[in-house]
Amino acid sequence: MNSPQHLIHCDLLVDGLGRWSAPGAVLFQGDAVIATGTPTELGTPLEAHFDRLDGAAIMPGLVNAHAHLDLSLIGPLDGVEDFTEFAGVVMAHRPLEDRVIAEAMNRGISQSRAGGTLAIGDIAGGWSLQQFASLQGSPLIGVSFLELLAIGSGQDEGLRRVAELLEGVQVDAHGVRLGLQPHAPYSCSRQAYQWCASQGLPLSTHLAEMPEEEQFIRHGSGMFASYLQKIGRLDAPPTGLGISPIEFVLDAVPSVPLIAAHVNHPSEEDLGLLADSSITVAYCPRASSFLGHDQHQWSTMAGLGISVALGTDSVLCTGRDDRLSILDEMQLLHQRHGTSMEELMPMATINGARALGLPIARWTLEDATINDLLVLGSPRGFARPVDCLERSVSIQWLAEDRSLKRETT
Numbered sequence: 481m482n483s484p485q486h487l488i489h490c491d492l493l494v495d496g497l498g499r500w501s502a503p504g505a506v507l508f509q510g511d512a513v514i515a516t517g518t519p520t521e522l523g524t525p526l527e528a529h530f531d532r533l534d535g536a537a538i539m540p541g542l543v544n545a546h547a548h549l550d551l552s553l554i555g556p557l558d559g560v561e562d563f564t565e566f567a568g569v570v571m572a573h574r575p576l577e578d579r580v581i582a583e584a585m586n587r588g589i590s591q592s593r594a595g596g597t598l599a600i601g602d603i604a605g606g607w608s609l610q611q612f613a614s615l616q617g618s619p620l621i622g623v624s625f626l627e628l629l630a631i632g633s634g635q636d637e638g639l640r641r642v643a644e645l646l647e648g649v650q651v652d653a654h655g656v657r658l659g660l661q662p663h664a665p666y667s668c669s670r671q672a673y674q675w676c677a678s679q680g681l682p683l684s685t686h687l688a689e690m691p692e693e694e695q696f697i698r699h700g701s702g703m704f705a706s707y708l709q710k711i712g713r714l715d716a717p718p719t720g721l722g723i724s725p726i727e728f729v730l731d732a733v734p735s736v737p738l739i740a741a742h743v744n745h746p747s748e749e750d751l752g753l754l755a756d757s758s759i760t761v762a763y764c765p766r767a768s769s770f771l772g773h774d775q776h777q778w779s780t781m782a783g784l785g786i787s788v789a790l791g792t793d794s795v796l797c798t799g800r801d802d803r804l805s806i807l808d809e810m811q812l813l814h815q816r817h818g819t820s821m822e823e824l825m826p827m828a829t830i831n832g833a834r835a836l837g838l839p840i841a842r843w844t845l846e847d848a849t850i851n852d853l854l855v856l857g858s859p860r861g862f863a864r865p866v867d868c869l870e871r872s873v874s875i876q877w878l879a880e881d882r883s884l885k886r887e888t889t
């Protein structure tokens with residue numbers, strides 16, 4: 481016998497490609513979405529249970545392409561002088577014991593779910609697999625990227641520590657895969673990037689986050705060169721390679737699919753290289769602003785065919801502690817540039833999903849279940865997609881919406 485059908489009407493339905501219907505309707509068979517459109521298009525199947533959600537928009541859960549959930553206990557910072565101060569706070573407060581990492585992850589997972597996150601690319605610092613285990617025990621799916629620092633005299637030690645962690649580990653379980661994150665071009669050598677790529681796991685890195693990174697790679701000088709000498713990783717300033725950080729990574733691991741977080745400072749030449757690469761840029765609007773990089777070229781990148789996904793980075797940069805949400809990043813971009821839902825939804829869902837190796841049919845709603853869907857709520861309702869971006873909206877999961885008269889089974 482077929483499971484029962486359930487028809488839900490709402491003010492607005494939007495999918496991960498930004499396609500929308502207002503009013504909207506979704507038809508379920510059991511938990512599975514079997515049709516979407518307007519109430520007129522879907523009609524009234526005779527046997528279906530029926531619910532109408534007033535003041536509600538339904539959309540797929542969001543994809544956070546770059547987060548650091550293990551920093552969640554630190555909470556939002558009021559502001560920092562510069563990157564050095566910011567990195568100092570992270571280094572001083574990063575949890576290193578598994579028990580504390582688990583506590584931080586639980587908090588970050590709750591904040592992510594409260595923010596409507598279905599999938600995540602989470603960076604696991606502190607040389608631990610606890611973050612991977614915590615994600616596996618959560619409703620989130622995606623990738624836990626194990627972060628490594630491996631440069632200069634610390635290169636071999638860094639690679640050895642990661643290799644030890646990878647030994648015998650099951651790299652794909654409960655909807656979460658293990659990935660690797662060589663931290664950045666100023667903290668990982670060319671060999672470290674190549675070693676990571678050779679492991680056959682999903683890859684991520686911080687890239688072109690600040691101008692000092694270019695100074696380090698191109699000229700072998702500046703803040704990072706001094707710091708690495710100070711901590712004994714380098715005996716002398718490195719030889720400048722005469723190339724940009726983006727060229728450095730593309731040269732080390734050509735044609736490897738990679739999530740590159742930030743990319744705040746690409747040159748025109750870099751943009752051309754990115755357009756020909758398999759890189760997905762994870763743009764974190766609030767984090768970029770927090771550290772003073774307001775002129776991000778995400779729109780130019782998208783125009784060149786570069787895949788741009790959205791990330792939150794850590795809670796430190798978001799200014800709020802109640803939820804960690806890609807919707808807040810979308811609202812910021814709309815506020816600043818008038819960006820539409822049609823443009824933002826792929827960045828907030830399928831671009832990140834693809835980069836995390838997840839099937840995008842869950843976000844186009846061709847192959848979704850009730851557990852994949854969010855309900856945005858506003859007392860003023862939703863007449864157009866832009867209402868999701870211009871109002872203060874509540875976020876909850878459709879499957880947990882108590883106003884539904886009948887649960888699907």
Ligand SMILES: [Zn+2]
Pocket residue numbers: 546547548603686741793794
């Ligand atoms: Zn980051």
